[in-house]
Amino acid sequence: MKINPYDENAFKLDHPRGTVSFNYLLMGGEPEKLENFRYILGRQEADFRMPRHRHSFEQIRLPLVGDMNLGEQGILHEGEIGYFPEGLHYGPQDDILEDYGAKPGERLQLVLQFGGASGLGMAGGRGRGPQARREEGEKMRRERREMKLPRPRYKNVIIMDPEHFNWLPADGSPGVERKSFGSFSERAFWIEFVKVGAGAEWVSATDAGRRLIVVLSGAATVDGTKVGGLAAIQVEPGEELRLDAEEETVMYIVGLTPVQLPSTPSDQFDIEISDGAIQFEKKAKETA
DSSP: OEEEOOOTTOOBOOSTTSSEEEEEEEEESOTTSTTOEEEEEEEEOSOEEEOSBEESSEEEEEEEESOEEOBTTOEEOTTOEEEEOTTOOBBOEEEOHHHHTOOTTOOEEEEEEEOOTTSOTTTTOEEOOTTOOOOTTEEESSOOEEEEEEOOSSSSOEEEOGGGSOOEEOTTOTTEEEEEEEEETTTTEEEEEEEEOTTOEEEEEOSSOEEEEEEEEEEEEETTEEEOTTOEEEEOTTOEEEEEEEEEEEEEEEEEOOOOOOSSOOOOEEEEEESSTTOEEETTOOOO
């Protein structure tokens, strides 16, 4: 088990566009592994623009402060959960701080990226797609190369509004309630909220998959470690997590089941010509 209390000083300006800083909450696996993942808290430091593109991996996003412009798919509002299936085009994105009355560093978003059922992991990168347009002054930093991308299983970004889901009692756990948002793809990874009332205990143990947990609110103790808002916890299959809530605690959980490949290899892939896995320069000012 990994328990990472939130460190507000751990942001790094790592996004290729140079306008979003990353706080790496949890990281797992090597790029060539099927079940690799990275869990990021993103903070918008300046106006953000991104051409229409798609990824070889899965993404789940939860805006904590501020909305996210998805381009042709509309808006992912603060507090909503967006599932961005591997291989699905989205964008172009155009998030201008002035349009939201926001200052640099105010807008925050949880982003989980992980290898999907296609078995490509996260090594394949992302592609702009045939309808993308390069911005004026933008040029390539890497040589063009072929890139394998999964054909999308879903036709659009899936947006969930947690406010419209009911809290249901957790069996055998007094003071604990859950909101289940569903499981997705043949990998059957799942998304849920768990709420533990003040003074209550939550015990979680399952062999189904790795659990990635972010505390959205409250205060609790896990294995003797105090956790509060934006603490991140990684629990492996078969491990038991025991949480004692000092005050009402709400957790956001994604369960990552193992990747299983079909006995007959899939042919549901596209080959695109990549502009260097979206590593671009604009007037030589942005770096990867």
